[in-house]
Amino acid sequence: MKEMSRSALLAAVNLLVFTVIGTTLLAFTFDQTRAPIAKSEEEEKLKLIAQLLPQELFDNNVARDALALKADPLLGTSDVSMAYRARIKGQPSAVVLEAIAPDGYSGKIFMLVAIKASGEIAGVRVVTHRETPGLGDYIELAKSNWIKNFDNASHQRLPEPDWKVKKDGGKFDYMAGATITPRAVVKAVNKALKYFEANRDTLFAPAENTAADNKAKT
Secondary structure (H helix, E strand, O other): HHHHHHHHHHHHHHHHHHHHOOOOOOHHHHHHHHHHHHHHHHHHHHHHHHHOOOHOOOOOOOOEEEEEEEEOOOOOOOEEEEEEEEEEOOEEEEEEEEEEEEEEOOOOEEEEEEOEEEEEOEEEEEEEEOOOOOOOHHOOOOOOOOHHHHOOOOOOOHHHHHHOOHHHOOOOEEEOOOOOHHHHHHHHHHHHHHHHHHHHHEEEEEEEEHOOOOOOOO
């Protein structure tokens, strides 16, 4: 009996040691890869911003003229997000907002929404998503032009009832059998546009009053 107890104890100790070692290795790996992953995501984001903002819309460094925004339900954010401002000779011309559609089919859909100072959408791009391949991936420009349906849209051109997919009585197309994904994106873009309209003065505050590394107040 004592021999069995000793063996069980030894097995438990060995299991504990391996668990600690495994956890430590996982934590180390995560810590080592976190920075490169974040850098890669940031580079991809800047590439998408370049797609959204034609050169004629800015003469400033859009990446540096950034404003930290506190979490807001209109952006679908639960943490600080960034707004990238475009200016021409110091005058605001457009802003790129980070927005999230929380109700995608397979989870959150992270997007960039570029809005001109006039209130018209310059463009929308999906940064990351986990929607079902073949059904949800048509929200990516590389696989479909669907996302371009938002180009030049505004609340002046499209009243509130139109900001839905056609199946729900709105103006936006959708793929048969895949309604949840476009429904979530349309809703999120509409809300981002509302955020812009409610916070325009703050978003276009003089660059010297804000900086990319300023932390949003909570």
